[in-house]
Amino acid sequence: MGKILVGVDIGGTTIKLGFINLKGTIIEKWEIPTNTANNGSAIVDDIWKSIHDKVENNGNGIYGIGVGAPGFIDVKSGYVSEAVNIGWKGMDLKQQLEKRSNLPVFVQNDANIAALGEYWIGAGQGSLNMIAVTLGTGVGGGIIVNGSILNGENGMAGEIGHIKVEPEGVHCNCGGNGCLETICSATGIKRQGMDSILTNPNSNLAQYYRDKGVITAKDVIDFAKSGDETSVEIIDYTCDVLGKALANIGTVINPSKIIFGGGVSKAGEFLLGKIDKAFRKYAIPKLHQICELKIAHLGNDAGILGGAFLVKQSLEEEKFN
Numbered sequence: 001m002g003k004i005l006v007g008v009d010i011g012g013t014t015i016k017l018g019f020i021n022l023k024g025t026i027i028e029k030w031e032i033p034t035n036t037a038n039n040g041s042a043i044v045d046d047i048w049k050s051i052h053d054k055v056e057n058n059g060n061g062i063y064g065i066g067v068g069a070p071g072f073i074d075v076k077s078g079y080v081s082e083a084v085n086i087g088w089k090g091m092d093l094k095q096q097l098e099k100r101s102n103l104p105v106f107v108q109n110d111a112n113i114a115a116l117g118e119y120w121i122g123a124g125q126g127s128l129n130m131i132a133v134t135l136g137t138g139v140g141g142g143i144i145v146n147g148s149i150l151n152g153e154n155g156m157a158g159e160i161g162h163i164k165v166e167p168e169g170v171h172c173n174c175g176g177n178g179c180l181e182t183i184c185s186a187t188g189i190k191r192q193g194m195d196s197i198l199t200n201p202n203s204n205l206a207q208y209y210r211d212k213g214v215i216t217a218k219d220v221i222d223f224a225k226s227g228d229e230t231s232v233e234i235i236d237y238t239c240d241v242l243g244k245a246l247a248n249i250g251t252v253i254n255p256s257k258i259i260f261g262g263g264v265s266k267a268g269e270f271l272l273g274k275i276d277k278a279f280r281k282y283a284i285p286k287l288h289q290i291c292e293l294k295i296a297h298l299g300n301d302a303g304i305l306g307g308a309f310l311v312k313q314s315l316e317e318e319k320f321n
């Protein structure tokens with residue numbers, strides 16, 4: 001077996017790791033728990049120990065390690081200024097992991113490496129300009145322009161969840177109001193469902209809430225699928241807002257693909273059709289004619305594949321220099 005790439009995807013509860021070859025085939029993948037005790041101070045040691053144990057077993061050479069982490073990341077220095085859900089407040093991730101491994105380390109935020117994975121061998125394959133949208137608890141984004149992640153001056157580019165869509169809207173974690181994420185995330189869909197129970201107490205959704213005492217985003221989507229008018233209104237509005245935002249982002253980068261991942265995207269073609277309709281309503285024709293909206297292909301492997309791709313890209317850059 002030849003030399004390999006290592007991809008690491010740090011999440012709030014588990015860290016996913018993988019050995020991947022230059023063609024994008026996963027040779028081995030595994031998970032370890034994320035130890036968030038003591039502000040996550042053991043995480044870097046845990047990652048290297050876990051890789052090192054496997055390397056000794058099969059004697060593979062490693063090109064480098066590509067890591068995706070949550071939070072605000074300075075890509076050049078690999079410094080994570082804040083990652084609330086794993087406890088980091090100022091973590092020199094790149095330097096710390098390079099010191100332990102003696103290997104080149106590349107760091108990106110988690111939404112961006114998921115985008116890179118899909119770009120390399122997932123739903124974004126063959127597309128030089130694309131947008132990846134993660135619809136989960138929040139709304140994440142990764143934007144690829146001319147085959148590279150768009151980072152911006154300090155790593156904030158592509159944070160599409162914080163595009164303002166309702167000036168008088170509800171409060172968002174970022175400190176603003178009416179962000180895309182307050183509407184189009186699982187949290188946002190659930191909130192709209194809860195709001196509707198007061199304004200439309202006769203809907204099937206409201207009846208269901210009175211029976212169960214709780215509703216989820218999936219319930220709202222399922223009731224919309226079954227034709228409950230209130231739920232249809234919520235989902236139509238949500239998809240319209242998202243499609244319009246994507247048409248506006250698309251105007252800036254002219255993508256050939258927009259890829260949807262994350263829990264909410266499991267609703268699949270039902271949501272995709274509605275988002276697509278809105279996108280085509282708001283985007284100028286030459287823009288939407290070239291652009292395809294698709295559900296992500298790689299599921300939970302997108303992060304480790306994207307991490308590996310970061311390393312592969314650095315090898316290609318070396319060749320040119």
Ligand SMILES: [Zn+2]
Nearest residue numbers: 162172174179
């Ligand atoms: Zn926000």
